[in-house]
Amino acid sequence: MSHRTLPDNHPGAAATTRSDVDGIHISLKGRLDALGTAFLWDDAVTLVRSGQHASVTADCADIEYMDGAGLALLLKLREEAALAGGKLTITNLREEYQQLINLTWDCELPQWTPKAKERRGFAEAVGKATEEVLLGLREMIAFVGEATVMILQTIRHPSQVRWKDVLLSCINVGVDSLFIIVLIGFLMGLIMSFQSAVSLQRFGGEIYVPNMLGLVMFREMGPLVTAILLAARSGSAFAAEIGTMKINEELDALTTMGLSPMRFLVIPKLLSALAMVPLMTIFFNMASLVGGAIVMLSLGFPLVTFTSRVFAYLHFGDFWGGMFKAVVFSILVAGVGCLRGMQTKDGASAVGLSTTSAVVSGIILIAFADGLFAVAFYYLGW
Amino acid sequence: MMDTRKPVISVRNITCGYDETVVVKDVSFDIMPGEIFVILGGSGCGKSTLLKNMIGLYEPMEGQVLFGDNDLVTAQGDERNQIIRQFGVMYQMGALFGSMSLLQNVMLPLEEFSDLPHEAKTMIAKSKLAMVNLENALYKLPAAISGGMKKRAAIARAMALDPQILFLDEPGAGLDPISSAELDELILNLSRTLGITFVIVSHELESIYKTADRVIMLDKDVKQIVAEGDPKELRDTSENIFVKRFFHRMPSLGKTGQEVKCPVAE
Numbered sequence: 001m002s003h004r005t006l007p008d009n010h011p012g013a014a015a016t017t018r019s020d021v022d023g024i025h026i027s028l029k030g031r032l033d034a035l036g037t038a039f040l041w042d043d044a045v046t047l048v049r050s051g052q053h054a055s056v057t058a059d060c061a062d063i064e065y066m067d068g069a070g071l072a073l074l075l076k077l078r079e080e081a082a083l084a085g086g087k088l089t090i091t092n093l094r095e096e097y098q099q100l101i102n103l104t105w106d107c108e109l110p111q112w113t114p115k116a117k118e119r120r121g122f123a124e125a126v127g128k129a130t131e132e133v134l135l136g137l138r139e140m141i142a143f144v145g146e147a148t149v150m151i152l153q154t155i156r157h158p159s160q161v162r163w164k165d166v167l168l169s170c171i172n173v174g175v176d177s178l179f180i181i182v183l184i185g186f187l188m189g190l191i192m193s194f195q196s197a198v199s200l201q202r203f204g205g206e207i208y209v210p211n212m213l214g215l216v217m218f219r220e221m222g223p224l225v226t227a228i229l230l231a232a233r234s235g236s237a238f239a240a241e242i243g244t245m246k247i248n249e250e251l252d253a254l255t256t257m258g259l260s261p262m263r264f265l266v267i268p269k270l271l272s273a274l275a276m277v278p279l280m281t282i283f284f285n286m287a288s289l290v291g292g293a294i295v296m297l298s299l300g301f302p303l304v305t306f307t308s309r310v311f312a313y314l315h316f317g318d319f320w321g322g323m324f325k326a327v328v329f330s331i332l333v334a335g336v337g338c339l340r341g342m343q344t345k346d347g348a349s350a351v352g353l354s355t356t357s358a359v360v361s362g363i364i365l366i367a368f369a370d371g372l373f374a375v376a377f378y379y380l381g382w
Numbered sequence: 383m384m385d386t387r388k389p390v391i392s393v394r395n396i397t398c399g400y401d402e403t404v405v406v407k408d409v410s411f412d413i414m415p416g417e418i419f420v421i422l423g424g425s426g427c428g429k430s431t432l433l434k435n436m437i438g439l440y441e442p443m444e445g446q447v448l449f450g451d452n453d454l455v456t457a458q459g460d461e462r463n464q465i466i467r468q469f470g471v472m473y474q475m476g477a478l479f480g481s482m483s484l485l486q487n488v489m490l491p492l493e494e495f496s497d498l499p500h501e502a503k504t505m506i507a508k509s510k511l512a513m514v515n516l517e518n519a520l521y522k523l524p525a526a527i528s529g530g531m532k533k534r535a536a537i538a539r540a541m542a543l544d545p546q547i548l549f550l551d552e553p554g555a556g557l558d559p560i561s562s563a564e565l566d567e568l569i570l571n572l573s574r575t576l577g578i579t580f581v582i583v584s585h586e587l588e589s590i591y592k593t594a595d596r597v598i599m600l601d602k603d604v605k606q607i608v609a610e611g612d613p614k615e616l617r618d619t620s621e622n623i624f625v626k627r628f629f630h631r632m633p634s635l636g637k638t639g640q641e642v643k644c645p646v647a648e
C-alpha cells in the first residue's frame with residue numbers, strides 16, 4: 001500500500017474505508033502524529049477520492065493520539081469532500097481533539113492551485129515591464145528636476161542651506177574616501193603604463209606611454225572611476241541613511257514639522273558630492289600620473305621626459321571636459337542614492353534593497369551618461 | 383450635553399487607504415478644544431492610517447480635515463504651513479533624529495522657525511525637556527536612552543513650538559507599566575496646565591480609562607466608527623458587541639460558531 005514505513009517504536013496508524021448508501025465511512029486508527037499521518041496520508045486521501053461519493057464520515061473512535069498533523073489530514077479530507085460537492089462529518093472524536101479542531105475548523109482555508117497566479121501573455125508582460133521602467137524614469141527625472149531647482153535656489157538664498165550638514169557630508173564623501181581614490185588611481189596608472197609599455201616596447205614606442213596615460217586618465221578614466229567609487233561608497237550610504245530614516249518615520253516627522261526632507265537631507269548631500277567629486281577626480285588623476293612616472297623611471301626615462309610629454313599632449317580642454325563629466329556624474333550618483341533612500345518601503349530588508357538599487361542604478365546612469373558624453377564630445381570636436 | 387464650542391478639528395467624510403485598498407471608509411468626527419480624544423481599535427484597523435491622513439502626510443481618497451475653517455487636504459504653500467504649525471506629532475517609534483542629541487532634536491524646529499536669540503532657543507528646548515523629566519539626558523543620543531525616554535523626548539520635540547494640538551501615535555505601546563503610567567500623568571498634566579488638545583491613537587485600556595475624555599472606536603472589517611463616547615460609560619453600559627469584546631477583552635467569537643455581526647453606530 002504505502003511506500004512509507006513506520007519506525008519500529010511507532011504504535012501504528014491506519015485508515016480503512018467502506019462505502020454504503022450514506023457515503024464513504026473512513027475510520028482512522030492509532031497514533032496520528034507527524035510520522036503516523038505521513039504513513040497513511042496518501043492512502044486516506046486516495047481512498048476518499050476514489051470512493052466516488054460526496055458525503056464522507058470520519059470515524060475517529062480509535063484515534064489514540066492526534067496533533068497538528070492529524071488535524072491537517074481531517075482538513076484535507078474535508079477539502080476532498082467539498083470538492084466532490086459534499087461534506088465531512090466527524091464522529092466519535094474525543095473531547096480534547098474536538099477542541100483542537102475548533103481552532104481552525106471555521107476558517108476557510110484558501111485552496112492553493114498553481115493556476116491561481118495569473119499568467120500574463122508575452123506582449124502584456126513586455127508592456128507592463130516597459131510601463132514600470134518608464135514610470136521609474138519619470139520619477140528619476142522629476143527628482144533630478146526638483147533637486148536642480150533647489151540647488152539653483154541655494155545660490156540665491158545661501159542662508160537656507162544647512163552648511164554644517166554639507167560640511168559633515170563633505171568629510172564623508174571626500175576626506176574619508178581619499179585613501180581609496182588615491183590607491184586605485186595609483187594602481188591604475190601603474191598597471192596601464194606597464195601593460196602599454198610592454199606592448200609598445202616591441203616597436204620601440206615606450207616614449208608614447210605618457211601621452212596616452214595623461215589623455216586617458218584626465219578625459220575618461222578619472223571621472224568614470226571616481227564616480228563609480230562614489231556610487232559604491234557614498235551612493236549606497238546615502239540610500240541607507242535616508243532609507244533608515246524613512247522606516248523610523250523620521251522623514252514623516254520632518255514633513256509634519258514643516259521641513260522639506262528634500263532641503264533638509266538631499267540638498268546637503270548633493271552639494272557635498274558636487275564639491276567633492278571633481279576634487280577627488282583631480283586626486284585620482286595625479287595619483288595615476290605618479291603610478292605612470294614610476295613605470296617610466298624604471299624603464300630608464302628621466303622624470304622630466306615623462307612630465308613634459310604628459311603636459312605637452314594634454315590640453316586644458318581635456319581637463320575641463322573631465323571635470324564637467326565629474327560634476328554630472330556626481331549629481332547622478334548622489335541624486336539616485338538619495339532618491340532610492342526616499343523610495344524605501346517598509347521593513348528591514350527594504351533598506352538593503354534600496355542600497356543595492358542605489359549602487360546599481362548609479363553605475364548604470366554613469367555608463368549611460370558617459371556614452372552620451374563620448375558622442376557629444378566627438379561631434380563637438382573636443 | 384451639547385457642546386456649543388467650535389471644534390478645533392473636524393474630520394468630514396474621510397476615506398483613506400493605500401492604492402486600491404480602503405482602510406477607513408467615510409468617517410466623520412469632531413475634536414473639541416482642550417479635550418483628550420482617543421482613537422482606539424485593534425491592531426491593523428487603520429488607526430495610524432487615519433492619523434497620518436489627518437496630519438497631511440497622506441492625501442485622503444475623499445473627505446476634508448478642517449483645522450478651524452481651513453482644509454488641510456487642499457491647503458497649499460503658506461496656508462498649509464500655517465496649519466501644520468498648529469500641531470505637533472509624536473510618532474509610534476519616536477522618530478528622533480539619530481545623529482542629534484535630545485537637545486538638538488528639540489532645538490531643530492526652533493532653529494528653523496523662530497527668530498529668537500540662540501540662548502533663548504536653548505533655554506526653551508531645555509525647559510521642554512525638563513517638562514518631560516529628561517533634564518538629565520539633554521546631551522544623550524536617541525540610541526542611548528530607553529523606549530519610554532524616547533517617547534517623552536519625542537513629545538518634548540513635538541511641543542517645541544508650543545502647538546495647540548498634539549497627535550500621539552500609540553504613546554504607551556512597548557512601555558513597562560511604570561513608564562506608561564508616567565506618560566499618562568504627563569499627558570494629563572500638559573492637558574490641564576497648557577490646555578493642549580490631544581489626539582491619541584491607542585489600544586491600552588488602562589491608559590484610556592485614565593486619560594481619555596472621549597473615544598472613537600474603529601473596526602477592521604466595518605472600516606468605520608463602531609462606537610463613540612466616554613470610555614468608562616462605553617465599558618459599563620454599551621450593548622455594542624464590538625465595544626464589549628474590546629473593553630472586556632473577549633476573544634473573537636467567530637470560531638465558536640456564533641457569527642458576529644453588528645450594526646454600525648451612528
Ligand SMILES: Nc1ncnc2c1ncn2[C@@H]1O[C@H](COP(=O)(O)OP(=O)(O)O)[C@@H](O)[C@H]1O
Nearest residue numbers: 346400405423424425426427428429430431432
Ligand atoms: N504603507 C502601507 N502600504 C499598504 N498598506 C498598509 C501600509 N501601512 C499599513 N497598511 C495596511 O493598512 C491597514 C491599517 O494599518 P495601520 O493604520 O498601521 O493600523 P493600526 O495603526 O491601527 O495598527 C493594515 O491592514 C495594514 O496592512
Ligand SMILES: [Mg+2]
Nearest residue numbers: 429430474552
Ligand atoms: Mg499603528
